[in-house]
Amino acid sequence: MKFFNTILSGLMGALLPFAAMANEAYEGDMNPADQWDRLWNTILLDITVIGVIFGVAAIWMMVKYRAKSPDDVGSLPKLTRAQTMAWIFIPCALFLADDLFLSAKGWSLWNVYRQVPEDALEIKVTSYQWYWEFDYGDGIVTEELTVPVGKPVVLRMTSEDVLHSFFIPEYRVKEDVMPGRVTYIWFQPKKAGTTVATCTEFCGTAHGNMYTDVIAVPPDDFTAWRVKAKAEAENES
Ligand SMILES: [Cu+2]
Numbered sequence: 001m002k003f004f005n006t007i008l009s010g011l012m013g014a015l016l017p018f019a020a021m022a023n024e025a026y027e028g029d030m031n032p033a034d035q036w037d038r039l040w041n042t043i044l045l046d047i048t049v050i051g052v053i054f055g056v057a058a059i060w061m062m063v064k065y066r067a068k069s070p071d072d073v074g075s076l077p078k079l080t081r082a083q084t085m086a087w088i089f090i091p092c093a094l095f096l097a098d099d100l101f102l103s104a105k106g107w108s109l110w111n112v113y114r115q116v117p118e119d120a121l122e123i124k125v126t127s128y129q130w131y132w133e134f135d136y137g138d139g140i141v142t143e144e145l146t147v148p149v150g151k152p153v154v155l156r157m158t159s160e161d162v163l164h165s166f167f168i169p170e171y172r173v174k175e176d177v178m179p180g181r182v183t184y185i186w187f188q189p190k191k192a193g194t195t196v197a198t199c200t201e202f203c204g205t206a207h208g209n210m211y212t213d214v215i216a217v218p219p220d221d222f223t224a225w226r227v228k229a230k231a232e233a234e235n236e237s
Helices: 002-025 032-064 081-114 219-236
Strands: 121-128 131-135 145-148 153-159 164-168 173-177 183-187 193-199 211-217
Touching: 032 081, 032 183, 121 145, 121 164, 145 219, 153 164, 153 173, 164 183, 173 183, 211 219
Parallel strands: 121 153, 145 211
Antiparallel strands: 121 131, 153 183, 164 173, 164 193, 193 211
16 A cells, blocks of 8 residues: 555655646736647647657567567566556556646636736627627727737627627637627737638528628727727717
């Protein structure tokens, strides 16, 4: 039993620094897209390192333990109980630690997705078959999304008909949009430019047309756009 206790406490001890590292890595920049990319790069690095280690080990063993003659059947090494246990638990512990490290990072990322900054600009989104409507709260209603660079933007979303899903690939955010419920996503454009927002939940025959522009503009241009859009909305009403 003492042997298992030692292995278990060693395993738990090994996990703590990983959990701490995962938390540390997420304290700095709280932007969902940056965090998403960082996690993606970590996973790529992780599976590359593991893949190379296993590939090299497999090739090395294929050469070292190859049949040297047609009748060569080889022999199994005799392991003691402690060696057998070590071969079971140490690789398990290493992989479990790595999995937990990645899930801790995923968990941190999810927290960033769900914690909307207090100074976020709020825009209401309504989905219809088959277009999106963006309501800025001061009479401005558009079918394209215009946002300022450098400011967090939160979208409060609901549907007037069926299930849709709002996705902005550039900002790495996606969330279902449902009738009778308000869901949300937030993002923070880092540079000016136009990207796409699209529906990713099949919602009827024209689902494929249900995309629109997301236009990120410098803050001053955004203010000017807003004044103009408001004046136009007032003229129409
Ligand atoms: Cu759709």
